Amino acid sequence: MDEGKMDENEWGYHGEGNKSLVVAHAQRCVVLRFLKFHPNRSKASEEIFQHLQNIVDFSKNVMKEFFGENYVHSGEVVQLPLDFVKQLCLKIQAKRPESRCDKDLDTLSGYAMCLPNLTRLQTYHFVEHRPILCVEIKPKCGFIPFSSDVTHEMKHKVCRYCMHQHLKVATGKWKQISKYCPLDLYSGNKQRMHFALKSLLQEAQNNLKIFKNGELIYGGKEARDCVADWSELAHHLKPFFFPSNGLASGPHCTRAVIQELVHVLTQVLLSGTDKNRPSVWRAMPTTQGPQACEASPFSRQLRFQGKNTPEHSGLPKGCLLYKTLQVQMLDMLDIEGLYPLYSRVERYLQEFPEQRKTLQIDGPYNEAFYQKLLDHSTEDDGTLAYALTKVQQYRVAMTAKDCSIMITLSPCLQDERPGQRPIVPSSKSRLAFSVSVLDLDLKPYESIPHQYTLDGKIVSYYSKTVCAKDAATATPPRFKGNEDCTLLLHKV
Numbered sequence: 001m002d003e004g005k006m007d008e009n010e011w012g013y014h015g016e017g018n019k020s021l022v023v024a025h026a027q028r029c030v031v032l033r034f035l036k037f038h039p040n041r042s043k044a045s046e047e048i049f050q051h052l053q054n055i056v057d058f059s060k061n062v063m064k065e066f067f068g069e070n071y072v073h074s075g076e077v078v079q080l081p082l083d084f085v086k087q088l089c090l091k092i093q094a095k096r097p098e099s100r101c102d103k104d105l106d107t108l109s110g111y112a113m114c115l116p117n118l119t120r121l122q123t124y125h126f127v128e129h130r131p132i133l134c135v136e137i138k139p140k141c142g143f144i145p146f147s148s149d150v151t152h153e154m155k156h157k158v159c160r161y162c163m164h165q166h167l168k169v170a171t172g173k174w175k176q177i178s179k180y181c182p183l184d185l186y187s188g189n190k191q192r193m194h195f196a197l198k199s200l201l202q203e204a205q206n207n208l209k210i211f212k213n214g215e216l217i218y219g220g221k222e223a224r225d226c227v228a229d230w231s232e233l234a235h236h237l238k239p240f241f242f243p244s245n246g247l248a249s250g251p252h253c254t255r256a257v258i259q260e261l262v263h264v265l266t267q268v269l270l271s272g273t274d275k276n277r278p279s280v281w282r283a284m285p286t287t288q289g290p291q292a293c294e295a296s297p298f299s300r301q302l303r304f305q306g307k308n309t310p311e312h313s314g315l316p317k318g319c320l321l322y323k324t325l326q327v328q329m330l331d332m333l334d335i336e337g338l339y340p341l342y343s344r345v346e347r348y349l350q351e352f353p354e355q356r357k358t359l360q361i362d363g364p365y366n367e368a369f370y371q372k373l374l375d376h377s378t379e380d381d382g383t384l385a386y387a388l389t390k391v392q393q394y395r396v397a398m399t400a401k402d403c404s405i406m407i408t409l410s411p412c413l414q415d416e417r418p419g420q421r422p423i424v425p426s427s428k429s430r431l432a433f434s435v436s437v438l439d440l441d442l443k444p445y446e447s448i449p450h451q452y453t454l455d456g457k458i459v460s461y462y463s464k465t466v467c468a469k470d471a472a473t474a475t476p477p478r479f480k481g482n483e484d485c486t487l488l489l490h491k492v
Contacts, residue, residue: 142186149337272318
């Protein structure tokens with residue numbers, strides 16, 4: 001990319017989060033990611049460059065080591081003409097969701113990150129005319145806390161995601177509770193995985209999005225042109241799964257197409273494209289906690305029928321879900337066990353603020369930072385070093401709990417050979433695919449107190465409402481001492 005010859009008309013709005021905004025190139029498979037700030041907040045150009053470089057370094061030196069070369073795309077920091085950035089900002093303003101416009105795109109520093117467009121197949125450098133389907137899944141935390149520091153017994157039975165759903169609905173963030181439970185997706189059991197993916201399709205919230213040829217067609221709470229229902233989604237999906245027009249239309253076609261999508265996604269999620277890479281770190285044991293969440297509708301329905309939850313098949317070690325779960329499990333103490341250690345580090349920093357850089361709170365995220373994350377000990381020796389290691393591990397684990405998995409699919413041509421591209425079969429076609437992980441910015445050190453407070457709110461609300469309701473329905477009513485009781489006798 002020639003930063004000196006930039007034309008804003010070649011770029012279009014792609015999406016944005018709380019801290020950054022992304023634009024995509026019309027012809028090349030690249031995006032630019034800009035930081036966002038409140039209008040009254042200004043940062044020096046050097047500060048913005050260092051912030052972006054830290055993101056690249058963390059991705060390259062830490063997350064690529066955990067996830068593997070094939071899954072992580074670190075990108076690079078680029079400097080752009082200020083006139084181009086200002087014109088681009090004006091061009092895309094009308095496309096931005098109103099709820100995101102409280103922050104402005106950084107037009108003063110000229111710095112941005114250049115990254116591959118993960119809604120496209122990663123084997124291509126230029127946009128192809130063949131149809132491309134991309135499914136973005138934010139799987140969230142895939143295990144139940146196993147730490148002895150957990151004081152709420154409910155946290156050993158119900159996963160964080162399922163508990164949080166009730167608080168989110170109560171506060172108006174979502175209209176209804178999703179049936180999705182992360183433990184079903186991470187189980188490796190195809191029956192449970194199918195249920196989890198269908199649940200995401202039914203109630204996507206911000207955990208699932210589908211792109212067609214780079215354009216968002218399904219999911220995303222702020223998507224204005226998002227399709228309304230499964231029948232229209234099936235219309236978009238038919239060319240990928242039924243190219244020979246095996247099915248025409250109607251509810252049966254819709255169900256068949258959705259089922260085919262779920263089947264293909266499950267196969268891709270269980271596949272590994274980094275199999276030859278030797279493991280460079282000792283994996284966490286995945287059987288420390290319960291293998292199923294008591295609040296999962298799938299598990300509840302089986303219990304209601306008097307059946308056991310299907311076996312926890314386990315994930316293949318080469319697949320991205322397995323790697324994601326392993327990084328998540330760097331949170332060995334839960335926020336309850338971690339918070340006192342955070343307080344220990346915080347007291348030290350208040351006394352010696354100049355040590356913040358030495359302790360690598362804000363970087364540099366280099367080999368030394370990565371090596372410290374590999375310490376799996378959980379015996380507190382009272383030192384600052386132990387507390388700092390656990391704090392940094394928690395931050396990395398939280399990053400993995402909030403990352404997204406991008407699955408890109410494209411129909412193979414009839415005379416096309418697999419070659420270097422991984423292929424997944426569907427019932428009537430073959431699909432080339434690529435799998436990537438994104439949203440790998442290290443979670444801020446300063447967010448730990450918020451996480452501690454939020455955890456308390458989630459558990460408290462769930463205990464007071466859902467658990468109390470379950471207890472009331474499970475306990476048969478009893479007569480009080482002063483109530484009349486009539487005994488009825490019937491002839492036999």
